[in-house]
Amino acid sequence: MRSPSPLRALFVINSLAGGGAERVFTTLVEQLSRRPDEIAITVALLDNEAEEAYRLPAGVQVERLNARGSLLRSIRETRRLVRRLRPDVTLSFLSRANVATIVAMRRTGGPAVISERVNTTAHLRTGRLAFLSRLLIRNTYPTARHVIAVSEGVARTLESDFAVEPARISVIYNPVDTARIRALAEQEPAIPVTPADFVTMGRLVDNKNTAMAIRALAQTQNGGNLIVLGEGPLRDDLAALAASLGVADRVRFAGFLANPHAVLVRAGCYLLTSHAEGFPNAMMEAMAVGLPVVATDCPSGPAEILEVHLDGGEPAYGHGGALVAMDDHAAMARCMAELTGPRRADFSEAAARRAAAFSVESAVERFRGALMDAAREVAS
Incomplete structure (x- = not known):
């Protein structure tokens, strides 16, 4: 037949x-x-x-x-x-x-x-x-x-x-191809990175709101850098913002990297600052290597992934990270300190478990x- x-x-x-x-x-x-x-x-x-x-x-x-x-x-x-x-x-x-x-x-x-x-x-x-x-x-x-x-x-x-x-x-x-991502994460990173550093990843355009990450960094006291992975038309404006806030030496524009996972796995925390998402792939890939995240409560995706909802203006902690209101860089700065502090290992394990479900x-x-x-x- x-x-x-x-x-x-x-x-x-x-x-x-x-x-x-x-x-x-x-x-x-x-x-x-x-x-x-x-x-x-x-x-x-x-x-x-x-x-x-x-x-x-x-x-x-x-x-x-x-x-x-x-x-x-x-x-x-x-x-x-x-x-x-x-x-x-x-x-x-x-x-x-x-x-x-x-x-x-x-x-x-x-x-x-x-x-x-x-x-x-x-x-x-x-x-x-x-x-x-x-x-x-x-x-x-x-x-x-x-x-x-x-x-x-x-x-x-x-x-x-x-x-x-x-x-x-x-x-x-x-x-989320966790096996592939973790294999890439074992390679040597293309740029220096430490557990005190924060990473954000995406095109440098208005919707990604990378300015929020720079403003949040300016309010942190841990001494780490912000590593910005991605290119876009707002790069010069963002560099000028970092200079105006006195953190030009702490914001590193690394551009597009063929293997960002080797950087993500060695950092302290991932920042998602968008005004809108469908489903934030970069956030999920960060979680797949055990990187805790601080994400804005934008439509839509971050709240579903972290399985948490904001109740009022205060940050909410979920499975693998924290959710903050959009444009609330002060709240993001507080969560950055929390997720790179003594509880980081717990958030890291929760992030990896959550990513495995996808x-x-x-x-x-x-x-x-x-x-x-x-x-x-x-x-x-």
Whole structure:
């Protein structure tokens, strides 16, 4: 008896230039491409970036569409690709790729499964095209076959603000490859780091609010440095802020590191200062190597990970770290002192245990199930 043909799946993302969503996307492709008899994957990269932070498996077909950041080009090129490949199902990551793929699949009637990686309302609160972006999402996301939210907070926002039916949404937390992360952590760090140091990681943009970490550092007395991992347009402004607060010699801008885990494991505490997150990958990777965290109570993710909620303005201590109100750098400074003090070992152990609950195997299996279910619904 002839075995059934593998599911033809088109995976779409803006690019692999770097970031948490790109890392998760690459992990999914790596894991699911090991089952070629079940799923045949083609990857579409909307933008043809000169440099890519992540590598896809050698046997996976890659289509580079060169949309150059344009939504209209992304839609046009994705339509052409879908018309040529006729995939059984699509999986897309990030808002532009999601919108483009949903529109492209309308022509074929095939199922589009999308993954929302940010708290959509918070992420699109401001900006020149924010209103138009929200309107596009409201008019496309509800028609996707299935929407995978990266946290409960993201899921509730999609329901309340973008009219996505709850029955179409499932929550799949980002996978944390703890074995890989811990192996990388054993390597020598690219820069000096001590247990008195604090680390924050991400693009230097308004949403990441790295200024809060610098202000908190200025109120600490432990003598440690703040190591800032990442690049972005606000680097000069942040350096000027550190100088104005008298901590220029304690803030080290290390840029993008290929292996940040070797730095994280040797530091004293991790700081997440964002105004909005979908699911903070960097925070989870810090916890995976046993690094306690102080995180803002931003929408959404940190409170779910630490399993704690703020009650009033005081910090709350949870599983692996502390939660503070957004922009409350004084509270962050107090928690930084607490987490690098005598109780640090307890918080470190709790952080590692919590990270272990977000396994790669569980996340990959749930994504696989979502794709298979979507394809079956159309076929039946």
